[in-house]
Amino acid sequence: MTTLPVTEGTGSLLPALLRRPGAFASLSLQQWDLVIRQALRAGILARLCFQLDEMGLLDAVPDRPRHHLEAARTVAQKHMRDVRWEIACVRRVLEKHDISVTLLKGAAYAMADLPPARGRLFSDIDFMVPRHRIEEVERILIEADWGSAALDEYDQQYYRRWTHQIPPLQHYKRNTVLDVHHTIVQITARDAVEADLLAAASQPLGDDARLRILAPADMVLHSAVHLFSEGEFDRGLRDLLDLSDLLRHFGNQPGFWEALPARAEELGLTGPLHLTLRYVERVLGQPIPEAMREARRRWRPSPGKRVLHDALFLRALQPDHHSCHTPLTGFARWLLYVRAHYRRMPLGLLVPHLLRKSFHRPPEEEEPPRVLPLRR
Amino acid sequence: MKLSAWSRDELRARLASGGLCLNTGPFISRIRTRIPAVVDGIALLYADNAVAPDAPFADFHIALSQPLGLRRWYKPQVLFDVDRAVPFKPLPLNQALPLLEWGLNWCIGIYAHRFLIVHAAALEKNGCAVILPGPPGSGKSTLTAYLVHNGWRLLSDELALVSLQDGRITPLARPVSLKNQSIDIIAKAVPGATIGPRADDTAKGTVALMKAPTDSQERIAETARPAWVIFPRYTAGAEAVLEARSKADTLIELGRNAFNYSIHGRRGFEVLARLVEGCSCHTFTYSNLQDAQSVFAALAAQPRPAKQASA
Numbered sequence: 268m269t270t271l272p273v274t275e276g277t278g279s280l281l282p283a284l285l286r287r288p289g290a291f292a293s294l295s296l297q298q299w300d301l302v303i304r305q306a307l308r309a310g311i312l313a314r315l316c317f318q319l320d321e322m323g324l325l326d327a328v329p330d331r332p333r334h335h336l337e338a339a340r341t342v343a344q345k346h347m348r349d350v351r352w353e354i355a356c357v358r359r360v361l362e363k364h365d366i367s368v369t370l371l372k373g374a375a376y377a378m379a380d381l382p383p384a385r386g387r388l389f390s391d392i393d394f395m396v397p398r399h400r401i402e403e404v405e406r407i408l409i410e411a412d413w414g415s416a417a418l419d420e421y422d423q424q425y426y427r428r429w430t431h432q433i434p435p436l437q438h439y440k441r442n443t444v445l446d447v448h449h450t451i452v453q454i455t456a457r458d459a460v461e462a463d464l465l466a467a468a469s470q471p472l473g474d475d476a477r478l479r480i481l482a483p484a485d486m487v488l489h490s491a492v493h494l495f496s497e498g499e500f501d502r503g504l505r506d507l508l509d510l511s512d513l514l515r516h517f518g519n520q521p522g523f524w525e526a527l528p529a530r531a532e533e534l535g536l537t538g539p540l541h542l543t544l545r546y547v548e549r550v551l552g553q554p555i556p557e558a559m560r561e562a563r564r565r566w567r568p569s570p571g572k573r574v575l576h577d578a579l580f581l582r583a584l585q586p587d588h589h590s591c592h593t594p595l596t597g598f599a600r601w602l603l604y605v606r607a608h609y610r611r612m613p614l615g616l617l618v619p620h621l622l623r624k625s626f627h628r629p630p631e632e633e634e635p636p637r638v639l640p641l642r643r
Numbered sequence: 644m645k646l647s648a649w650s651r652d653e654l655r656a657r658l659a660s661g662g663l664c665l666n667t668g669p670f671i672s673r674i675r676t677r678i679p680a681v682v683d684g685i686a687l688l689y690a691d692n693a694v695a696p697d698a699p700f701a702d703f704h705i706a707l708s709q710p711l712g713l714r715r716w717y718k719p720q721v722l723f724d725v726d727r728a729v730p731f732k733p734l735p736l737n738q739a740l741p742l743l744e745w746g747l748n749w750c751i752g753i754y755a756h757r758f759l760i761v762h763a764a765a766l767e768k769n770g771c772a773v774i775l776p777g778p779p780g781s782g783k784s785t786l787t788a789y790l791v792h793n794g795w796r797l798l799s800d801e802l803a804l805v806s807l808q809d810g811r812i813t814p815l816a817r818p819v820s821l822k823n824q825s826i827d828i829i830a831k832a833v834p835g836a837t838i839g840p841r842a843d844d845t846a847k848g849t850v851a852l853m854k855a856p857t858d859s860q861e862r863i864a865e866t867a868r869p870a871w872v873i874f875p876r877y878t879a880g881a882e883a884v885l886e887a888r889s890k891a892d893t894l895i896e897l898g899r900n901a902f903n904y905s906i907h908g909r910r911g912f913e914v915l916a917r918l919v920e921g922c923s924c925h926t927f928t929y930s931n932l933q934d935a936q937s938v939f940a941a942l943a944a945q946p947r948p949a950k951q952a953s954a
Contacts (some may be wrong), residue, residue, distance in 0.1 A: 299700055300699060308726070331702060344908070345908060
């Protein structure tokens with residue numbers, strides 16, 4: 268049995284605990300002091316509260332750290348209420364127009380009551396509509412009090428021409444943000460995905476056939492491509508835990524593990540899936556069924572690439588807290604940011620885009636508002 | 644152990660190394676700073692607070708520092724961070740001490756959801772608490788500073804911490820933030836008050852912090868049952884008049900002034916409704932502090948119904 272790091276500067280206590288959650292029962296106050304901060308920064312404090320509660324360990328947590336866990340849970344419950352309310356509002360607005368909406372990521376987890384929903388904090392609500400109707404959807408939402416969040420002309424054009432979504436829409440009163448997509452991966456990306464395939468496999472959520480979620484395998488693949496291709500890892504550990512939750516949940520359904528590799532190949536997303544399985548196993552210690560072994564061998568990148576992947580992802584998937592930073596963490600995160608952009612756009616588009624972004628910084632955020640809005 | 648037991652050198656060394664764990668009401672704040680004015684301010688304003696040399700757990704890990712670079716010398720600034728995340732823009736260095744208070748309030752507002760946090764002062768007498776919500780200019784802090792030296796115990800100047808379980812108020816007993824004219828008014832009216840240095844040109848005008856009276860620290864573990872909600876309204880030249888206020892209106896106004904009311908959802912409403920149910924609610928117009936004290940003393944002398952706020 269490995270011993271747990273005790274104090275600051277001795278590494279990532281939190282991932283060690285996530286691999287052996289039983290050890291939460293025997294933490295010292297000093298260790299809690301670090302765990303609470305790492306979990307808060309990683310965006311999983313509320314999730315941890317739910318997990319400890321389910322394991323029957325919450326009541327045994329000393330008062331002070333428990334207050335922080337429960338406070339985070341209270342905030343997450345508020346987010347959940349707000350998201351459900353907001354989706355009901357969107358639904359009501361689009362209902363009359365016979366447009367089917369496929370909820371993505373957190374919105375889907377929340378409405379389908381999937382495990383990653385517990386303790387989740389939302390910064391926006393993502394959903395997908397058919398591409399040929401996306402402009403109509405935007406118009407309808409703008410008429411219903413959502414407006415384009417303040418963006419300059421360049422950003423507006425960039426979203427519309429090159430990405431898989433329209434510019435984010437923000438409700439003028441509630442400040443909630445909608446991300447309306449027409450597919451799950453940027454259209455200029457190397458692993459661009461046929462939206463029709465996703466829509467055809469999507470499943471109705473309850474009675475309303477126009478409110479849908481992705482099929483289990485597609486949901487996993489979307490979450491995987493989001494984590495490993497977006498390039499921003501400040502919530503990397505949280506996203507990896509989402510994947511772990513989804514794999515555990517759907518993994519119990521018959522046929523899931525057989526369908527997953529085939530679907531990854533069909534959609535061209537074997538790369539992100541391979542990385543998911545590798546790091547769910549390596550970072551969180553979650554066993555992956557034998558059924559996947561053959562496919563994983565087939566997708567395995569060259570040994571050199573594997574070493575590089577480990578060097579980058581094992582750093583970036585730690586909590587973004589100073590106690591978890593190694594001298595190379597910042598560099599690893601930066602390389603992954605560049606990698607994501609490189610995979611997302613051809614160089615001819617990427618270079619002018621990044622140049623522009625580095626010279627036109629958005630104005631700094633004002634002081635935080637009084638209550639926590641959904642926006643990050 | 645009280646903070647005043649440490650010599651200034653020891654305090655300075657501990658603040659520099661990040662080893663100062665200060666009990667601020669129900670919270671333990673681990674504070675790190677090398678800014679001399681903040682060291683002096685903490686020594687003055689938090690002298691009676693309990694400190695733990697090596698508390699294993701702190702609720703808030705905060706630091707006040709000066710940004711590097713030219714700003715060190717040219718219009719120097721102060722930066723507040725919580726566990727190395729910076730929630731606000733830097734402020735001019737002369738506002739370092741008020742920034743410590745605003746930063747601590749921010750931490751409570753963002754993280755302390757085991758309470759319903761109402762933007763209000765709270766005072767206690769005979770085990771009963773009066774809650775004084777009030778926008779800036781209502782005279783809430785001035786009244787608080789005066790009353791806590793005249794028969795009332797300070798629970799809080801800015802944030803009334805209402806328990807979600809039993810509706811009682813947990814004392815915070817941090818320094819009282821005096822603004823503009825009220826600094827001189829209190830200095831004159833309360834000769835025994837300890838008032839820190841003035842910070843000019845802040846977002847709230849000139850601010851000076853008044854140390855919480857010693858008894859408020861010594862009785863920091865005693866919670867109090869809310870008995871009155873009083874909305875103070877300073878009006879120049881006015882007589883001290885206490886008027887009844889409708890409970891429904893009081894409830895709505897308290898909800899509007901609670902930082903985390905919407906986070907608690909239905910529970911927040913229920914806690915406030917119970918609180919208002921168990922309190923007598925008033926609007927209080929005043930101009931003279933001594934008259935105000937008489938009105939409050941008379942109020943406290945009235946027999947209170949035995950009903951518990953949680954009933």
